[in-house]
Amino acid sequence: MLDSYVRITALLLRYFYLLRSSWPRLLEIAYWPTIQMIIWGFTSDYFSHSSPELTAGGILISAVLIWDSLFRSHISYTLSFLEEMWSRNLANLFVSPLRSWELILALATISMIRTLIGMTPAALLAIPFFGVSVFEMGLPLLGFFLNLVITGWAISQVVTGILLRYGLGAESLTWMLPFLLAPFSCIYYPMETLPEWMQSVAQFLSTTYIFEGMRSLILDGVWQPMLMWKACLLNLLYLMVGVSVFLFAIRAARNRGLLMQSGE
Amino acid sequence: MTEKVSAVIVEKLSKSFGSFTAVRDLSFSLEKGSLTGLLGGNGAGKTTTISMLLGLLKPSSGGITIFGDPFHQNREKILSRMNFCSPYVDLPQRLTVRENLSVFARLYQVFDPMQRIEELAGEFKLGDFIDKPVRRLSSGQKTRVTLVKALINKPEFLLLDEPTASLSPDVSIWIRERLKSYRDRTGATILFASHDMREVEMLCDRVLIMNQGSLIDQGSPGELMERHQRESLEEVFLSVSEEK
Numbered sequence: 001m002l003d004s005y006v007r008i009t010a011l012l013l014r015y016f017y018l019l020r021s022s023w024p025r026l027l028e029i030a031y032w033p034t035i036q037m038i039i040w041g042f043t044s045d046y047f048s049h050s051s052p053e054l055t056a057g058g059i060l061i062s063a064v065l066i067w068d069s070l071f072r073s074h075i076s077y078t079l080s081f082l083e084e085m086w087s088r089n090l091a092n093l094f095v096s097p098l099r100s101w102e103l104i105l106a107l108a109t110i111s112m113i114r115t116l117i118g119m120t121p122a123a124l125l126a127i128p129f130f131g132v133s134v135f136e137m138g139l140p141l142l143g144f145f146l147n148l149v150i151t152g153w154a155i156s157q158v159v160t161g162i163l164l165r166y167g168l169g170a171e172s173l174t175w176m177l178p179f180l181l182a183p184f185s186c187i188y189y190p191m192e193t194l195p196e197w198m199q200s201v202a203q204f205l206s207t208t209y210i211f212e213g214m215r216s217l218i219l220d221g222v223w224q225p226m227l228m229w230k231a232c233l234l235n236l237l238y239l240m241v242g243v244s245v246f247l248f249a250i251r252a253a254r255n256r257g258l259l260m261q262s263g264e
Numbered sequence: 265m266t267e268k269v270s271a272v273i274v275e276k277l278s279k280s281f282g283s284f285t286a287v288r289d290l291s292f293s294l295e296k297g298s299l300t301g302l303l304g305g306n307g308a309g310k311t312t313t314i315s316m317l318l319g320l321l322k323p324s325s326g327g328i329t330i331f332g333d334p335f336h337q338n339r340e341k342i343l344s345r346m347n348f349c350s351p352y353v354d355l356p357q358r359l360t361v362r363e364n365l366s367v368f369a370r371l372y373q374v375f376d377p378m379q380r381i382e383e384l385a386g387e388f389k390l391g392d393f394i395d396k397p398v399r400r401l402s403s404g405q406k407t408r409v410t411l412v413k414a415l416i417n418k419p420e421f422l423l424l425d426e427p428t429a430s431l432s433p434d435v436s437i438w439i440r441e442r443l444k445s446y447r448d449r450t451g452a453t454i455l456f457a458s459h460d461m462r463e464v465e466m467l468c469d470r471v472l473i474m475n476q477g478s479l480i481d482q483g484s485p486g487e488l489m490e491r492h493q494r495e496s497l498e499e500v501f502l503s504v505s506e507e508k
Binding site: 003006007009010011013014017018021022083084087088089091092093094095096097098099251254255256257259260 | 279281311312315318319320321322340341343344346347348350352353354355356357358359360363366367368369370371372373397413
């Protein structure tokens with residue numbers, strides 16, 4: 001167990017050095033969530049005059065920030081993996097004693113760190129800028145955040161599996177896949193707004209229950225633990241599928257000799 | 265009489281990609297402490313063989329035993345005692361040499377990473393550029409760094425895929441000397457794939473010659489030259505390749 005801890009921290013050190021080597025890179029992590037928050041903050045302000053029910057309790061800004069934690073966790077995980085492909089370092093990792101699950105854990109940890117670095121300034125700045133504090137949600141906020149981060153990791157594991165199999169030609173999937181989920185996830189609107197066929201897809205998404213739960217908490221002041229449980233169960237399932245896809249992709253890459261060739 | 269111990273045993277190893285067979289029924293063993301050259305032209309199967317020995321590629325059939333244990337069932341345990349260097353693999357370019365070596369020292373659980381890095385930096389003369397990002401190094405400096413990375417865990421089995429390719433002759437000679445000295449000091453087993461017959465002739469005590477995925481001859485450079493009545497390993501290689 002101690003051996004695994006040392007190898008995981010070795011990889012974390014690698015990603016820390018990478019972040020330290022470029023201040024624009026570090027700045028970028030916090031830049032996009034903050035810009036998103038500012039744009040939606042002003043949009044929300046504008047709507048609050050004509051349709052106050054749409055923006056009650058800072059619902060729009062909260063939804064933007066919470067959705068962004070999924071996107072940031074996914075991007076952070078996948079970009080760290082892509083760094084290994086871009087620098088043609090993947091083979092060095094796979095011929096070291098590093099185990100696949102240790103790689104997954106290191107990528108997830110760095111993703112969590114980068115997500116927190118990215119989201120915290122945006123969430124804090126929303127308080128003086130627009131008078132909206134997501135922290136007022138209390139403990140449920142932690143549940144919403146963790147669930148979305150885990151969904152992000154599950155998507156990343158599928159994407160990194162595809163990257164292993166198809167190489168950097170599939171890189172654009174990194175940006176595309178989370179946006180495919182967005183319309184079904186009911187981020188800014190209740191599930192009933194969706195047409196019936198989309199609702200039947202939405203009910204299998206953990207994100208739907210997170211945003212339904214968030215709306216219920218902010219708009220009605222009602223905390224619905226059942227929605228959180230549904231999200232947790234679905235995330236557990238996604239995570240199992242994601243890890244299986246990634247491990248299968250490693251096995252397939254070993255069969256096809258793709259690990260030595262990965263890179264630009 | 266001292267018994268010769270095999271560090272690596274390869275038995276009937278084959279690898280096919282669809283209908284194409286890259287390596288066919290390859291069998292050989294590497295004595296502990298030996299420096300063996302793996303010779304072959306383009307497409308001979310050298311890199312495929314090395315990839316299978318590193319666990320990057322799963323053989324279609326056959327077996328590999330390293331340090332007495334079946335490799336594919338004990339991969340992580342065995343890999344901690346091995347290392348490699350290849351022109352097909354780079355180190356992270358944005359990290360400095362020292363940062364890269366620190367990461368790999370920890371990945372291989374080197375006992376005192378900083379001391380080991382200083383030791384190797386001294387031996388391989390990395391002092392002038394150890395705090396520079398890898399992307400700013402010349403190809404000769406990069407080769408030295410990847411070689412140091414390959415030695416960071418004091419490997420007992422070292423695989424080198426064309427480590428001196430595209431280097432000037434003086435740097436190649438210097439690297440060959442370092443490798444020989446490492447083997448002599450530690451008793452490590454080294455497998456050295458190369459196109460450069462002269463280099464293999466000078467450096468290796470044994471040679472495996474591959475052609476079209478098969479092992480076509482093996483022996484010490486002297487034995488091979490005598491057996492084929494040729495004056496250099498290059499002539500031997502050309503002769504056996506033509507025969508096949």
